[in-house]
Amino acid sequence: MAAQTGLSAPVLGRTGVSAFPQVALSAEAAPFTPTRPGGWQLDSLSDTEEQFSRCAAKLRALRADSVQLREELNLLFDQLLSENYNKNFDVCALLKHARSLVPLSHEHLVIKLCQLMHHLLNQLKVIMDELTLDVLVTYTMSALKMCSTWTHSDVLLALSTIVYGNGHQCHQHLNDLLGEDGALLLYSSPSQPNIELRRIALTCMANICLRIPGQPPLDDQYKSVCFGVFLKTLQSPKPPDTDELFYCMVIQAALKGFQCCLSGGKWKFGGVEELGSVLATLKRLMFQGTPGVSIEWPAVLYPAPLPQYEGLSAPKPAESPKAAEPSKDANKKRKSRGKGKKMSTEEIRGDDGEEDDRMAAPVLQKVGGRVGGRGEAESLSKSYTPSLYPSWKKNSSDSEFSDPEGNAQSKLRLSHGRVRQGALHSLLAVVKSVEKRALYGYWSSFIPDSPTGGPPPLTLLTIILKDPSPKVRACALQVLSAMLDGSRQFLAVAEDTASPRTSYTPFSFSLATAVRELHRALSLALLAETSPQTLTQVIKCLAYLVANAPYHRLRPGLLSPLWKQIRPYVRHRDVNVRVSVLTLYGALVTTQAPLPEVQLLLRQPEGSSSSSAGLFTPQEPTLSWRHRDGVSSPARTPVTPSQRSLHAQSPHVPRTPGEEESARVWLLQLCVSLVTQPREDQSDSEGTGTGGGAALEPSPVRLEALQVLSHLVHGYFSLAQACLCEIGHVSARCLGETDPSIQLHGAKIFRNDEHTDMCSCVVQFWSDVLSGPLNAALQNEQHPTLQTSACDTLSSILPQAFAQLPDKTQLMCITVLLGLTYSDNYLVKTAAVRALGIYILFPCLREDVMFVADTANTILAALDDRSPNVRAKAAWSLGNLTDTLIVNMESVGVDFQEELSDMLLLKMLQAATRASADKDRVKCNAVRALGNLLHFLRQSQLSRSAFQRPLEDAVRALVKTVQSEATMKVRWNACYALGNAFRNPALPLGRYSAPWSCDAFSALCHVVTSCKNFKVRIKSAAALAVPSRRGCYGDTKRFSCVWHSLATALENSEDTNDFLEYRYSASLRHTLSEALLHLLSVSQPLDMPALGVSLASEDGKGIKDHLIKYLRAEGGGGEGADGERLGEEEEQGKEVVVSFLEDLLKICKEAGSQLENHPAINCQSDD
Secondary structure, three states: OOHHHHOOOOEEOOOOOEOOOOOOOOOOOOOOOOOOOOOOOOOOOOHHHHHHHHHHHHHHHHOOOOOOOHHHHHHHHHHHHHHOOOOOOHHHHHHHHHHHHHHOOHHHHHHHHHHEEEEEEHHHOOOOOHHHHHHHHHHHHHHHHOOOHHHHHHHHHHHHHHHOOOOOHOEEEEEEEEHHOOOHHHHHHHOOHHHHHHHHHHHHHHHHHHOOOOOOOOHHHHHHHHHHHHHHHHHOOOOOHHHHHHHHHHHHHHHHHHHHOOOOOOOOOHHHHHHHHHHHHHHHHOOOOOOOOOOOOOOOOEEEOOOOOOOOOOOOOOOOOHHHHHHHHHHHHHHHHHHHOOOOOEEOOOOOOEEEEEOOOOOHHHHHOOOOOOOOOOOOOOOOOOOOOOOOOHHHHHHHHHHHHHHHHHHHHHHHHHHHHHHHHHHHHHHHHHHHHHHHHHHHOOOOOOOOOOOOOHHHHHHHHOOOOOOHHHHHHHHHHHHHHOHHHHHHOOOOOOOOOOOOOOOHHHHHHHHHHHHHHHHHHHHHOOOOHHHHHHHHHHHHHHOOOOOOOOOOHHHHHHHHHHHHHHHOOOHHHHHHHHHHHHHHHHHOOOHHHHHHHHHHHHHHHHOOOOOOOOOHHHOOOEOOOEOOOOOOOOEEEEEEEEOOOOOOOOOOOOHHHHOOOOHHHHHHHHHOOOOOOOOHHHOOOHHOOOEOHHHHHHHHHHHHHHHHHEEEHHHHHHHHHHHHHHHHHOOOOOHHHHHHHHOOOOOOOOOHOOOEEEEEEHHHOOHHHHHHOOOOOHHHHHHHHHHHHHHHHOHHHHHHHHHHHHHHHHHHHHHHOOOOOHHHHHHHHHHHHHHHOOOOHOOHHHHHHHHHHHHHHHHOOOOHHHHHHHHHHHHHHHHHHHHHHHOOOHHHHHHHHHHHHHHHHHHHHHHHOHHHHHHHHHHHHHHHHHHOOOOHHHOOOHHHHHHHHHHHHHHHHHHHOOOOOHHHHHHHHHHHOOOOOOOOOOOOOOOHEEEEHHHHHHHHHHOOOHHHHHHHHHHOOOOOOOHHHHHHHHHHHHHHHHHHHHHHOOOOHHHHOOOOOOHHHHHHHHHHHHHHHHHOOOHHHHHHHEEOOOOOOOOHHHHHHHHHHHHHOOOOOHHOOOOOEEEOOHHHHHHHHHHHHHHHHHHOOOOOOOOOOOOOOOO
16 A cells, blocks of 8 residues: 555554654754654663664674575564664664665665664764765665665655755765756656655755754755745646645645745845745745635736835824724724624634634635735635634534544644645745845735725735634744834835825825734734734734834824733733733833833823723633633633723823823833732742742843833933932842843943933942942853943943042942953953943043053053954044043143153054054054044154154055045044044144155045045045145145045036935035135145146036035135235236136125135135
């Protein structure tokens, strides 16, 4: 029978039970997870080891010329197959020797050997060496060529186990397996009549494509071949006379392979046409076996045209929502629930926990308006019956099937559910591998943008609301979450604050409608979901939506119902649900904070949370259309009378504005209680805590509550400041706990907070924390992560608060940070160096020469660290320190410059020069420090021989960076640094200066005309306008070169192919015009000929127009008489310049501009 059906007969153990049930290998599952036969008791470990050792010894003793070879091999194979193993043995040598004993002509022994390969490799998770892999693959491929067809299913099964995760090591055999006319291509072809061989061949290809973490991937050439086979299988219709259940298994194998091809990599399988074909196929399979779906599916989904660039208009005042709308929706919901309640909702769950049903009604819920990809025709069957909460289940007594038929139908529905689940996993892999921007055009095929009009579309929301399997619903939610994750830039154009236009619907309004439809559908899913695991995914998906939607551009009212709807779930018995609810609250208080709607919600007292928009208690069984009749879900906690009184509607007590501000924020108090108070209702799995007392909330809940607390302090400080002292006590308590993760998050509450100087208790808080728990955390060498967070917390104290701390406490902070910069852990060292880079900017510390010197020496040591992270932070801190030098030079004066050691400055200059050749993230701050140091050095220092070579090296390093292909941020900083250096009057930039002076001007002139990044051009133009004296520009030739470069850049200031750069063109023209006028202001008579030629040329008119626009924008100017102080030494050039300036004055005066005081028109000579 096995030979006729193509199925391998299972090998029976001593108990008569299948010893090695077939297990479908999964890309998500752990490799080689064995399934133990039900009801079979294993022997003791010692007996199993003894049995294997005895059989292995006998097998190794056999020789190919043994008399009873076949009989002994048959017996030994049966004995080895009858045991389940959980300890590694020398399987590779055993299988290689067994392979040499079994000739391909003995097909029954070949089958048993292949079964043994599958059995041992699958159970023991053997990592094969390359020789064993080559030997076994060669043997199985030879068996496929020489043995009869009835053996091929077992041979392919063994081959699929051998190559599991080893595709990159099979390079010698890949051409025979996957090349033209390869064995696997033959068996996996849609024309293959044996459906079981086709399934195993697809599984084998999936295992070849599977990448084990840490291993190199399969070559793209063969991966593309496998991808094409999987896609062709998914697109091929079911062969005639093929059982639907077996065909579903083939589709599942192809979907697994599809996921293996896409996991952990980028999309490399074609362009828009191929992507649209894949998405269309997966969308069809997402609804495989779904009742009521009978439509013609499109072969390809085409992306909807999206505006490439759409400016963000200012949000307009939102209209107050009509009071009738919520009540209208509520009436619809109550009416629909009434219809759904009449239906029987008995659930029958399969072995894997999925909801099953005896007979699925051909009903689909209406979840949104029609929207889809162009060319997509989606319509429902005529049996469509509108209902908000329809039932997928019927009682078994209503079934029209007998028991065997019902069992077959149940298996088929289960198999269809697995196909839908696999399709959604594949879609998730596509979403993660394809560039976000490329997917935005397909959103309308998976996310509706309108809840009205015509039959409902088939989208992800349909599955989320209507699929009977909680696992499938959870997969759909994961896909939707992945699509929403990182979509903030795309959704940023959504806006519906203005009235929609009647002539057409703008894209921004359609996108806003889609956001509202997502809110509506996910709120329904939250209301109806019974599975705790899927409920967690619903709430997480809402968190992704809230984190990315632009609520400041949408009409208010979306967040208030959601805020109140999720509130009862804070006390859900499932810990994952509670954590996800806190994650959602964290997203609500983080998005565009402070958001007016959220501020109102935070100000509401606890008793008024259900006074509007309706608060649905998730524990009420009547609210769920997936409950069993008369039985509440075990995942729900019964509603106590106290809870009902808490959720009961109560009138809002009016408060004065002062009372409203000082009212305790409910969410803040909730987070504090979750962190500090023991939980009242504990489930059995959470225990009762140590010492017989009540335990605190589980660690994930407390950590998420601390995150929300931190978000509240940072985003809504005006509401949280009344409880700041209490929050400080919570932070101090967390720092005193033994759990490092709790300490870590407790330290983060006040990290990087810019508002804490507003409260008088801040100084007291820092004094208390620094005297105990934080100090202990800083010195806790056993937990470097905690030390790192403590350093970050210490760096978050503001200068005003630090200045008010006692001198002893200030000294302790500085001493600890200086000491931690010598830590062996690079994370701690990085955080300490960063904290010193912040402290050096404090007004109370920056004038302390000793502190500046100590910090400088510490930073210089960190710049030579092996870790690039440490070096990057050290360069950033060095940039801050040199900023402090410039501030002190301007405020304190020469006294500070003289107190600072020349040798220390020289070391800083040399270290910054070396760092400018490091990685870009180090280089960007190193060049900033170089610019400050070159600005800071005095004439007495620059004239010393010890500074001559370092000075030249520093300037050449900046020049090299400006001309390099580094990131634009690095080049931008280098241009700024050169301009900063030009501010030093002691720097030799004149006619008789060093050669590096000419190189600096040449580099800036080249960049201002040729760099594709406009911000780099702006900074280079600004640097060229820094020298205040004509002599700094050198001779006439160099001055002319600078003028022509700026003039050319001005003419080309609008030439760009990148729209993102075009937005900086106005700023670029402004800077260039200012630089040109500055050159005119410092020009000398010898410069007039070159300037006259430039202004008299055809390009001169363009320069004139730009300068006129600049002067008009500035609204100032100088006297015309001063504009003619050019003398009569040069005739033609002077006349052109004077004429040009007179024209400027005339036009600007006609426009009403007052140019008398503009310094740019005063062309003064530099003697």
